[in-house]
Amino acid sequence: MSKIIKVGLLGLGTVGTGVYKLLEKQKEKLLLKSGTNIEIKKILVKNKDKERPVDKSMLTDDWQEIINDPEIQIIVELMGGMEPAKGYIVEALQKGKHVVTANKDLMAEYGQEFFAEAESQNVDLAFEASVGGGIPIIRPLKQCLVGNDLTEIFGIINGTTNFILTKMTNEDVEFGDVLKEAQELGYAEADPTADVEGYDAARKLAILSSLAFHSRVTFKDVFVEGITKISSKDIEYAKELGYVIKLIAIGKNTEDGIEVRVHPTLIPNNQPLAAVNDSFNAVFVKGDAIGEAMFYGPGAGELPTASAVVGDIIDVARNIVNNCTNRINCTCYDKISIMPKDEIKTRYYIRLQVQDESGVFASISSVLGNQKVSLASVIQKQINEKNEAEIVIITHVVKEKQLMEALKLISELPIVSEVSSVIRVEDI
Numbered sequence: 001m002s003k004i005i006k007v008g009l010l011g012l013g014t015v016g017t018g019v020y021k022l023l024e025k026q027k028e029k030l031l032l033k034s035g036t037n038i039e040i041k042k043i044l045v046k047n048k049d050k051e052r053p054v055d056k057s058m059l060t061d062d063w064q065e066i067i068n069d070p071e072i073q074i075i076v077e078l079m080g081g082m083e084p085a086k087g088y089i090v091e092a093l094q095k096g097k098h099v100v101t102a103n104k105d106l107m108a109e110y111g112q113e114f115f116a117e118a119e120s121q122n123v124d125l126a127f128e129a130s131v132g133g134g135i136p137i138i139r140p141l142k143q144c145l146v147g148n149d150l151t152e153i154f155g156i157i158n159g160t161t162n163f164i165l166t167k168m169t170n171e172d173v174e175f176g177d178v179l180k181e182a183q184e185l186g187y188a189e190a191d192p193t194a195d196v197e198g199y200d201a202a203r204k205l206a207i208l209s210s211l212a213f214h215s216r217v218t219f220k221d222v223f224v225e226g227i228t229k230i231s232s233k234d235i236e237y238a239k240e241l242g243y244v245i246k247l248i249a250i251g252k253n254t255e256d257g258i259e260v261r262v263h264p265t266l267i268p269n270n271q272p273l274a275a276v277n278d279s280f281n282a283v284f285v286k287g288d289a290i291g292e293a294m295f296y297g298p299g300a301g302e303l304p305t306a307s308a309v310v311g312d313i314i315d316v317a318r319n320i321v322n323n324c325t326n327r328i329n330c331t332c333y334d335k336i337s338i339m340p341k342d343e344i345k346t347r348y349y350i351r352l353q354v355q356d357e358s359g360v361f362a363s364i365s366s367v368l369g370n371q372k373v374s375l376a377s378v379i380q381k382q383i384n385e386k387n388e389a390e391i392v393i394i395t396h397v398v399k400e401k402q403l404m405e406a407l408k409l410i411s412e413l414p415i416v417s418e419v420s421s422v423i424r425v426e427d428i
């Protein structure tokens with residue numbers, strides 16, 4: 001057996017650089033911790049001429065140099081995106097190399113395919129960094145909590161949007177400026193649309209739900225809405241009503257199928273998730289044996305994410321040393337249907353601009369009542385220069401389909417000039 005396990009690193013951006021630094025820092029302890037030395041042999045980058053904190057001779061822009069190197073046993077994919085990362089992972093697994101990845105885009109869509117390859121080659125596939133950055137959540141779900149039947153998994157699983165919403169809540173700042181700051185801090189995806197439109201959180205929720213409910217959930221199954229339409233006014237009104245707005249991911253295993261959704265949500269400000277700020281993430285799980293547990297920590301950034309990747313590398317190295325690779329494979333043994341979006345039930349916050357005249361409330365209440373939408377509260381906020389009043393409604397629990405039908409009818413009422421915001425409310 002090799003006394004040094006050699007690693008091929010794909011990508012030396014935010015996370016790749018963190019992994020390089022952390023393995024260097026841990027160099028003297030790796031043998032003690034894993035039973036073997038671990039060494040990065042080659043690093044794949046796009047642009048070899050960029051200034052980097054590593055020995056230039058390790059860099060290559062040629063994948064063949066890495067995949068065809070028989071000494072390299074572990075491929076660590078930190079490039080991101082779909083191709084060529086997907087092709088490289090499949091090729092690596094097919095060649096009998098172990099794979100560690102932080103790529104949720106790929107795991108949320110091709111997890112099953114990757115596991116089939118890993119199983120057939122008897123190699124490991126580890127992806128702790130793909131959800132919750134540095135927070136241990138994949139391994140706890142696969143190992144520590146496997147004795148439970150989990151019914152719910154929900155939380156804040158995108159650092160960039162949590163950073164933006166926290167700043168918009170606590171400071172008078174522009175969305176664009178805060179997004180730029182999140183990008184500079186290395187939290188955002190290469191294309192930040194994935195963060196702000198909720199796709200990144202939806203991918204992570206697909207991964208978490210697959211693990212929690214033992215049934216494959218992919219990105220396209222998740223109902224998703226991002227944070228781009230959230231205004232400071234909504235944040236302000238939510239605050240007045242005792243709520244805070246967060247991008248919440250919710251996965252439930254119900255009698256009517258798996259419910260998976262990601263959207264901005266008003267949550268009560270005494271809920272523990274309301275105190276999860278900046279780029280921090282938190283994941284709640286509910287199970288028949290454990291009851292409720294919360295996993296909390298840094299959800300993005302160079303070293304927190306590297307912490308999860310290096311944990312995976314060491315774990316794979318231990319398995320190689322102990323000749324026990326491919327111990328935990330795909331855990332999706334069930335096939336549960338996905339609940340259609342229309343069937344989702346929740347409460348809603350609705351902000352409307354209406355004519356300031358008598359009978360307005362009665363007309364709106366009547367439309368809502370006919371659609372079986374019952375009101376928890378209605379508040380008039382202010383009157384503008386056009387003599388329009390702004391009203392905020394909070395509903396009781398209603399099915400998505402009924403609410404959407406009611407909103408369509410409301411928006412057609414002559415006294416309603418605009419339905420300005422519709423945000424879901426959860427007392428989770």
Ligand SMILES: NC(=O)C1=CN([C@@H]2O[C@H](COP(=O)(O)OP(=O)(O)OC[C@H]3O[C@@H](n4cnc5c(N)ncnc54)[C@H](OP(=O)(O)O)[C@@H]3O)[C@@H](O)[C@H]2O)C=CC1
Pocket residue numbers: 010011012013014015016044045046047048050061077078079080081083084102103104129130133186187188189190299300301302305
């Ligand atoms: N940033 C974070 O906080 C977290 C990120 N992740 C995930 O980790 C992965 C990496 O993210 P991050 O480090 O932020 O990304 P970066 O954009 O900072 O880094 C990407 C790296 O991959 C290299 N690369 C990209 N495409 C190619 C290609 N076609 N061929 C060769 N090299 C390529 C780039 O090379 P070059 O340097 O030459 O441009 C760069 O070094 C992603 O999957 C991301 O979703 C997961 C958790 C947290």
Ligand SMILES: N[C@@H](CC=O)C(=O)O
Pocket residue numbers: 130132133157158159160161187188189195200299300301
């Ligand atoms: N862009 C992601 C990075 C970590 O997964 C985020 O903001 O959470």
Ligand code: NA
Pocket residue numbers: 128129130131132133134135136137138308
């Ligand atoms: Na993690």
